[in-house]
Structure formats: C-alpha cells, structure tokens
Amino acid sequence: xxxxxxxxxxxxxxxxxxxxVCLQLRAGQALLLRGPNGAGKTTLLRTIGDLQKPIxxxxxxxxxxxxxxAHQDGLKATLTVRENLQFWARIYRRxxxxxxxxxxxxxxxxxxxxxxxxGQKRRLGLARLLVTGRPIWLLDEPTVSLDAASVALFGxxxxxxxxxxxxxxxxxxxxxxxxxxxxxxxxxxxxxxxPQAGFEEAFL
Amino acid sequence: xxxxxxxxxxxxxxxxGGFGLGLAFFLLVAVLVPLxxxxxxxxxxxxxxxxxxxxxxxxxxxxxxxxxxxxxxxGSLDLLATSPIPLEGVAxxxxxxxxxxxxxxxxxxxxxxxxxxxxxxxxxxxxxLSLLAGTPALSVIGTFGAALTVGLKRGGLLLSLLVLxxxxxxxxxxxxxxxxxAEDLAIGVPLALLLAVTMGSIALLPFASALVxxxxxx
Numbered sequence: 001x002x003x004x005x006x007x008x009x010x011x012x013x014x015x016x017x018x019x020x021v022c023l024q025l026r027a028g029q030a031l032l033l034r035g036p037n038g039a040g041k042t043t044l045l046r047t048i049g050d051l052q053k054p055i056x057x058x059x060x061x062x063x064x065x066x067x068x069x070a071h072q073d074g075l076k077a078t079l080t081v082r083e084n085l086q087f088w089a090r091i092y093r094r095x096x097x098x099x100x101x102x103x104x105x106x107x108x109x110x111x112x113x114x115x116x117x118x119g120q121k122r123r124l125g126l127a128r129l130l131v132t133g134r135p136i137w138l139l140d141e142p143t144v145s146l147d148a149a150s151v152a153l154f155g156x157x158x159x160x161x162x163x164x165x166x167x168x169x170x171x172x173x174x175x176x177x178x179x180x181x182x183x184x185x186x187x188x189x190x191x192x193x194x195p196q197a198g199f200e201e202a203f204l
Numbered sequence: 205x206x207x208x209x210x211x212x213x214x215x216x217x218x219x220x221g222g223f224g225l226g227l228a229f230f231l232l233v234a235v236l237v238p239l240x241x242x243x244x245x246x247x248x249x250x251x252x253x254x255x256x257x258x259x260x261x262x263x264x265x266x267x268x269x270x271x272x273x274x275x276x277x278x279g280s281l282d283l284l285a286t287s288p289i290p291l292e293g294v295a296x297x298x299x300x301x302x303x304x305x306x307x308x309x310x311x312x313x314x315x316x317x318x319x320x321x322x323x324x325x326x327x328x329x330x331x332x333l334s335l336l337a338g339t340p341a342l343s344v345i346g347t348f349g350a351a352l353t354v355g356l357k358r359g360g361l362l363l364s365l366l367v368l369x370x371x372x373x374x375x376x377x378x379x380x381x382x383x384x385x386a387e388d389l390a391i392g393v394p395l396a397l398l399l400a401v402t403m404g405s406i407a408l409l410p411f412a413s414a415l416v417x418x419x420x421x422x
C-alpha cells in the first residue's frame with residue numbers, strides 16, 4: 001500500500017498555489033510538510049484528501065484509505081465526548097474500542113463537548129482518526145492547542161499507527177518526536193498564479 | 205446514513221437545536237391573522253387554507269439556513285465529505301431531518317390551527333393531506349438552497365431569495381388542493397401536480413445539492 005502524488009497542481013480561491021508536487025509515502029512512513037504560512041500546506045492536504053480536485057496531476061491511493069483531520073475538529077457542542085466519537089465510529093462502521101483510553105479521554109467521556117478546553121477538544125478530534133481505521137492520515141496542524149504531555153501522547157499514538165503499517169502526511173511546525181522525512185513545499189509554489197476560469201466558477 | 209439521521213435528530217431536540225422555532229412561528233401566524241383581518245368568520249373560512257399553507261411555507265424557510273451552516277462552521281461537513289457516506293446521501297438525510305423536524309410537525313399541527321381560522325369541516329382532511337404531500341418538497345428544495353449558500357456569511361437572505369421562486373409551484377398546488385377540498389370541489393389535478401413536484405424534487409435535488417456542496421467545499 002502506498003500513496004503516490006505525481007505532478008500535482010492545486011488551487012485555492014481560483015489561484016494556483018502549488019505545482020509539480022511529487023511525493024510518495026509507503027506503509028509505515030510519515031512525511032512532514034514544511035513551509036511558511038500561506039505556502040499551500042492545507043490546500044495540498046485538502047486536494048489529496050479529495051475535498052477538491054487537482055488542477056493537473058494524479059493522486060494514487062487505495063480506495064477508502066484516507067482519513068483527513070482539518071483545523072476544525074467537527075465536534076457537536078451538545079453531544080458528549082462519547083456520543084461524538086461513537087457517531088464517527090458508526091459512520092465508518094467500526095467500534096470505538098479503547099480509543100477513549102488511548103487519547104486519555106475516559107474521564108471526560110460523559111461531558112458535553114462544549115465544556116471541554118481547546119486542548120481537550122483537539123484530543124477528541126484526533127481520537128476520531130483512530131476510529132476511522134484508515135491507514136493514511138492527513139493531518140493539518142494536529143498539535144494546535146495541545147500541551148506538552150498531549151503532544152507526547154499523540155506522538156505515541158502516531159508511532160503506533162506507523163508501526164501498524166499506517167502512513168501520515170503531516171503539516172506541522174513543531175517536533176512530534178517521530179522519525180519522519182521532511183518535505184519543504186516552498187519550491188513547489190506556483191510561479192505565475194494564473195486565475196482559474198472554469199465552468200464551475202461561472203456556474204456560481 | 206441512519207447514523208447521521210439519528211445524530212441530527214438528537215441535535216435538533218437538544219438545547220439550541222431550534223426544533224420549536226418553525227412551530228412557534230406557524231402558531232403565531234395562525235393566531236395573528238384572524239386578529240389582523242377582523243371579525244369576519246366567512247372571510248376567515250375562505251382564506252384559511254391559503255393562510256395555513258403560507259404560514260407552513262414561511263416556517264420551513266425560517267430554519268433552512270441551519271441545514272448545512274452548523275456543520276460547515278464546526279468543520280464536520282468537511283469530515284462528512286471525506287467519510288464513507290456519499291455526499292448525495294448526506295444531502296438526502298439532511299432534507300429528511302429537516303422535514304421530520306419542521307414539515308411533519310407543521311402538518312400535524314395545521315388541522316388544529318384550522319379551528320382558529322374557521323376552516324370549513326370538509327377542509328381538515330385535505331389540508332392535512334396537501335401539507336403531507338407538499339412539505340417534503342419544501343425541505344428538499346430548501347436543502348438545495350442551503351447547499352448553494354453554505355459558507356456564505358449571513359447567507360440567509362440570499363437563501364430565501366433563491367428558494368422562494370422554487371417554492372411557488374408547491375404553494376400554488378398545495379393551497380389549491382386544500383382550498384378545493386374545503387369547498388368540496390374536485391382536487392385530482394392540483395393534487396397530481398403537487399405530488400409530481402414533490403416526487404421530482406426528491407428524485408433529483410439530492411444529487412444537485414451534493415454537486416453544489418462539492419463546489420462550495422473547495
């Protein structure tokens with residue numbers, strides 16, 4: 001199993017931000033995306049996660065293998081921690097198992113998500129990745145609002161995922177304590193950000 | 205997809221879910237119209253079906269912007285779009301939830317409010333049936349409008365303007381069924397057209413909603 005991205009160009013807001021991106025990820029590998037703010041890390045992850053179509057190039061990954069974690073955790077404030085996680089587990093037709101314990105959320109299980117702190121919400125958002133059961137994780141700044149202990153905890157979870165043959169593509173600015181290659185995406189920035197005029201733009 | 209339906213129903217009835225909003229508005233319309241029109245029982249009887257249909261339509265409109273906006277704000281729409289559920293299914297479930305939370309209670313409540321508007325005795329059954337046949341179209345069309353405007357700040361105004369013309373056939377045929385029913389006339393043609401609009405919308409619009417959602421999520 002591998003993720004292979006070839007000659008990818010992707011756009012945001014109608015402007016091409018990245019072009020000629022090539023990367024490859026094999027089972028057990030992690031790749032850190034680096035680049036200044038606005039370099040296109042999120043756009044690249046959203047494109048690989050199939051939330052938007054690439055302008056050119058191809059993304060080869062086994063079907064239903066990608067789990068995407070955005071800046072926002074997608075939590076419902078009036079549902080409890082357990083209900084939130086249970087919902088995503090059922091969507092992916094899987095069981096929650098010991099995920100609450102692994103993300104150190106068991107004491108919070110019956111609290112509504114609106115009463116959690118920002119870091120606790122983030123932990124719950126990351127716990128969602130574990131219940132998806134998907135091998136390729138696309139992580140967009142996974143450690144925002146996490147304290148040092150939680151970063152270490154997430155590092156352990158990530159190492160376990162990689163050891164099980166998983167893969168991770170991570171946009172982050174901090175050290176997660178995992179062995180990973182680093183890809184600086186600045187060289188892929190589009191030279192001429194040609195506005196994209198297409199059918200869909202005209203349609204809206 | 206049943207999982208998503210259960211979650212959305214649960215969210216709707218928990219605090220801040222907005223379950224009672226449409227119903228309260230509908231009740232207000234039915235209570236206030238007779239006061240505004242004045243004490244003319246025969247006039248009330250003539251306009252009752254139309255007023256109740258209009259009230260039901262506006263109540264539906266009131267909660268449309270929440271259909272996708274809440275999921276978009278907290279990021280779950282992105283996550284649903286990358287989940288195993290097809291986006292067409294998400295759109296269909298959202299429309300069904302909106303109907304169960306808004307259209308169905310309105311349909312059940314409408315005959316009771318018919319009393320306030322002096323609806324003729326023959327009209328109750330047809331009012332109920334016309335709303336039962338017509339409100340699903342309101343939810344499905346509204347979901348399409350909500351998909352078009354998802355991500356726009358304060359998209360509610362644009363949403364109402366987009367959706368209102370699409371609501372007109374349902375309003376015309378639905379109110380016509382209820383009015384003719386109340387006056388004991390033949391209802392075959394308007395009822396057939398009302399059902400045609402509803403079934404056509406249910407068959408086609410979830411796909412259109414999914415398409416515009418994909419465009420809006422980029």
